[in-house]
Amino acid sequence: MQPKMIPALALALCGIWVAGCATRPSDSETERAVAEMIKASFKTRGQATVARLNQDDAQALCSKHAGELPKDVSDGIEKAQQATIRYPSSGKLMGDWREGERIAQSGVGKQFTDAPTRPAGGSCYNCHQLSKQELSFGTIGPSLYQFGKQRGASEAIQKYTYGKIYNSQASTACSNMPRFGHNGVLTEEQITHLVALLLDHDSPVNK
Amino acid sequence: MADPMRIRANMTGDKVEVKVLMAHEMETGLRRDAGGNAIPAHFIRNVSVTYGGKTVLSAQWGTSVSRNPFLHFRFNGGKPGEKVMITWLDNKGEKRTDEAVIAGGG
Amino acid sequence: MRIDRVLAGVLAATLPCLSPAQQDTQKEIERYRQMLQESNPAELYEARGEELWKTRRGPRNASLERCDLGLGPGVVKGAYVRLPRYFADTGRVQDLESRLGTCMVTLQGFTPEEAGRKPFSGTGAPMITTDPFSGVGQRSVMTDLVAWIASESRGMTIAPSVSHPKERLAYQAGERLFYYRAGPYDFGCVTCHGEEGKRIRLQNLPKMTNAKDAQRAFGTWPGYRVSEGELRSMQWRMWECVRQMRFPELEFASDASIALITYLAKQAEGGTFDAPAIKR
């Protein structure tokens, strides 16, 4: 959004209130109400505890700056998130693409209805096109079809891909994509399988 | 007791067009509840439709007919103002009969 | 449901490599949705709900016919499209389900726990889940009532009230909650509903800050969901989204749920209400 548009938009927003802007609740009043609701309207169920509603720095900043992320904030988030990435101690970044496809298909994990012992899926197809065969794919993220074919599978590309899945916000602050490794959704090994799904020459993604 | 069906019977030309919605679980027997216990099969097995004492459609169903079943068919020889009667019977012996008056053309 | 999902998952991995163009997929899905419109089992719920409104129930053996949904005692026609709104007797902004809970307490004598936390079964059938919605083998009085009351606003214009300070506060808190990102997946409502023309799998996602999308979304809930064989309400829609966001459980008829619904209703203002709809 261009800065000069903001006053006009603010005026337009005022217009929707019958009683005018003067009686809108103040920001601090709204903030108090939200904090109260977050405390009173949710309850722990199964593995989904109320502690999950406590935001970390990135979550708080992304919520606050939704829509217009200032450059310094975004740089700060990326730098902090970059520092969280842990690579597998084996040094091996490419796993088995077949396993990767299974993980990419699965959307289970971390819901209060999921068994906590069951490994989470990557929900990849929820948001991305990957292999050509799967017609049911989402579009919140870009198509990853032929991801490896276009980029190759050099060590640098492997590292980038692993890092992107481990912590998407290391390269894109406030990305819609979960920080799968950093937040403990996927294991390091699971991530290497997804790297293979994206980069392996034989993976259906690159056919 | 089972809920009433929603029956629409309309004349279209010289035919009676019948559309029915039945309130039924149509449970396959293959699902489990939240506690992991098998949910027993519960489904409509027989449907029959009569007009003027004569059967105009009879059906046998398995568990793979969708929940809250829908059925649409047409028969000849019906008149507006007369009644169509529908009966279903499920695997637990539960039964429901409802009737609808045939509406004029439209 | 779990088994169906597993089967579908197995299938997804073994789809034949015909790969028709994506437009064809979208077109066929549209055709599927069109075919569903021919008949909507929501009617079965609406019929039950209309009966339940008039049925004497609870410790006071009273019906809900004098329940004030905002337009005066007993006025149902058009009530849904004016909700949520502030009610002086409770001092709260309430959506339909919250308000029905109030009436079950004040008119029928149920405890708030009974009215808000558990679905009632008109037949005394055993309940399998404890969620405040209907599910396998159980009926929800609340859901049935919602189906009928919503149907009594069909074709009307969505016009929620935002003149009372508490209504404005609910709206603004709802907006904040819409952007609130948290949990192990970093999700917020905005993750899926902040951009135009996006999908999860093949399901189109409404952008809630876009009036046309919001009108269509708000205007088609409650809905009969074929994937579950159940009628689902707006409270359920919030509860289920929040579950999939990996948040803790959103309490039924809680202030946060009502704030979110208030925000959505306001975004959808001016749209035509066309529910209960039939959905995937």
Next chain:
Amino acid sequence: MDARRREVLKTGGGVLALAAAAGIIRPGEALAQEWNKAAFETKSVAETVKALGGRGSTPSSAIEITAPDIAENGAVVPIAVESKLPRTQALAILIEKNPNTLSADFEIPAGTDPFVSTRVKMGETSNVYALVIADGKYFHAVKEIKVTIGGCGG
């Protein structure tokens, strides 16, 4: 016996209905006995045809299946079957890859159009068969329906 009950008794048809009318069996039982358990337990199209009294079936272009190519959800797949074969007596819907193949079997008396529309569950992408008995002979049409995975938490 009230009028409604008398009406119900007439729905059975044939010998069973006569038995019911004579008070030998109740109407519910009369209906129950007409359920072809063996047919609903079959696991293949060939078995189902056999269980429904056929020795095989011939493909026919006079049978039309109206259904989507892709179903957004397998729990509800709308399917209509229409037969243009003379003297159509019965229509059945078979889903090859479901745990049990036979989904629904409709008897079409004279005077009723050889057409039914209903909704069925499909566990996965499968061929759907419309089996028609016309003039004592068995015919079929087939259509593949793809079932897609949906939602985000499964």
